[in-house]
Amino acid sequence: MSLTQQASPGAPQDRPTRRPKPPGARRRAAETRAGYAFLAPWLLGFIALTAGPMLASLYLAFTNYHPIRGGSWIGLDNFSRLFDDSRFLDSAQVTAIYAVVGTPIKLVAALGVAMLLNSRRRGQGTYRSLFYAPSLIGASVSVAIVWKAVFNDQGIVDDIGQFFGMPAGGWVGNPDLTLPMMILLAVWQFGAPMVIFLAGLKQIPNELYEAAQVDGAGPWRQFVRITLPMLSPVLFFNLVLETINSFQVFASAFIISGGTGGPANSTLFYTLYLYQRGFGQGQLGYAAAMAWLLVIVVGIITLVFFKTSKYWVHYSGDGR
């Protein structure tokens, strides 16, 4: 046994209940207190602004609550009514198309630009800022207004289209073209996933590419065999995030359609319809039911992503 143990005889075994605190315990308790104190504002905010309203909305989903008239418990009626509601089905369809078509295009655009910006080139920092700029201002009201003007009758897109022999009138009033227009707006705001891709690309060791080049692999092969697998965790992260975002699109649709979801329901996104029902018509119960259905559907989609991720997402060092 060591000398130090003999130097402090007895005490711990004799009086286990009065054991002196190990050094640092006092500081840890202080840290805990500080931690809770710092956490408190967030925690209160979470309870008052997130958890509370969520519970309230869960309750409302089973009532026919109206902000002015009040309401009563109606069980699952809101949910069964949803599936007889043709506008609900329209809004689900619009949102699904937007998510299924828009998200992959946006990710491809983001990855493509990220790869261009990854190479060493003069003024690369400027290019990165410029490409990121649209998504910085992208969610703002002004961009949606400009976007509408660009695609409106006699807007620049209309003029160019007419030059190439397309019928005049712009995209805004044409129900077949408004959703593609919205998807373009979303794709154009690829900055956030681009930055994340860029960070991911920086992490791939250059030796891999050098080795591949020595083995005679061309750019495509390098991309498929090295870049994609090495980038798959980042790709997974962006896919999940962007899919969730695309289900929640609201501001741009609200501005471009003036809150109506028109023309002819072509921009009636799920959240926009939810807002119309809840605050336009005061059917808060119905809107709450829609909100919870969205939570469930997005939850299921995310779960599917996670379950399938083990087949295509590779983490370095997991032996795959």
Place this chain on the structure above:
Amino acid sequence: MPIRKTTLGGVALALVGALTLSACGGDSGGGDGKVTLQFTWWGTEGRADRYQAAVDLFEEENPDITVQTSFAEFADYWTQRNTDATSGELPDVMQMDLSRLLEYGNGGLLYDLGEFEGNQLDTSTIEENLLASGRANDQLVAVPTGTNVMSLHYNPDLLDELGVEVPDWDYTWDDFHAFIEEVSAAGADLQPRVYGSTDYTMVWWMFMTHLIQRDIEPFSDTGELNFTEDDMREFISSADSLREPENVTFPADRTEQLAPKSGFTAGESAAEVNWDNMLSQSSHDADHDNLQLMPLPSGPDGEKHAFFKPTMQLSVGANSSHPEESALLIDFLINSPEAGDIIGTELGIPASQERLDSLEVEPGSPDERIVEFEERMRDEGHMTEAAPFHPDGFGSVEAEYVDVLGSEFGYGQISVDDFVSRWFSEAENLLASW
């Protein structure tokens, strides 16, 4: 133990913070005797200019009262008020519509202005039956600003250009259809194309007029429907000849492109059905000072069955901390001659004859045309009916008719039958008494 203590400390800290923050957001009617009122309305810029000028004058006369103004389009306006109502933060003074009055009044959201009558608020200038339109549950919850009448607006210059005559005042619905067809044919080759009118069957108030011309009072006093699916189907189908084989009504996609202007104010439609008091706003939007008014077509019995509808009303939120000052502002807007001159007929024809006589309308202005139109309608005996009863939920079923189903129908996505069955099934959810 220490954890619980610090948690409590944290809670206390957060509460103090929250209270400090909320104190900043409170009303500013503090100790210095100054009062700030929120005043909001729906409408476009033209109306905003008039209201703002009147409010400036009010502030000049009442230096202790500041009025913060805001406005929105009709649909957005009600979304905002519904949101305000949910959080109990309605503006002090707000423009009210008969179609929402019972919803808000029954919900106890509006201040009973009766207590200020005869003091801060002089209502003796308003005809009793018009004033009654602002009462709910024996309380004065809204003060009507005037009356309006559903009418046909037309652009005589455009019609001259197309070589089409305006129908006579006692025209029928068939004459109206012929007129629309003639204009649309004459304007077919113009660039952009000019049409006779939008599909008027998608205007809720045209449906109301149709029912009244057939002696059907749309809603009972308790809010039940007095019309059937067949009545609505018959009305919408009555304009089938305008849609088939070629649609000669103003196209829905063009309406969408021109927004916020209408086809009429953009000069691409020669006529549109609208409330008569909207003529000044349309003239402003179209930048055209020769827009004219005429009545709607006569019913099957050759009578107009037109009715005066109370136009905008002014209400005070029940949550207002300054109801007295709010009543003063309303009194100023409806009774002050200076305010009357600024507002003109923007809020309808002033209800009292006295006020109407003192109203100085500029000769040749849209205001003058509106006053003359209502006088002529009254003198020739076309004003025969009372405005239909507006049950709780009226505004919502109107919005469903115009904004939701009207849009889908305009784009040819739903048939008349779909329109009717969907309206009736929504009405079940939207009308309080169903």
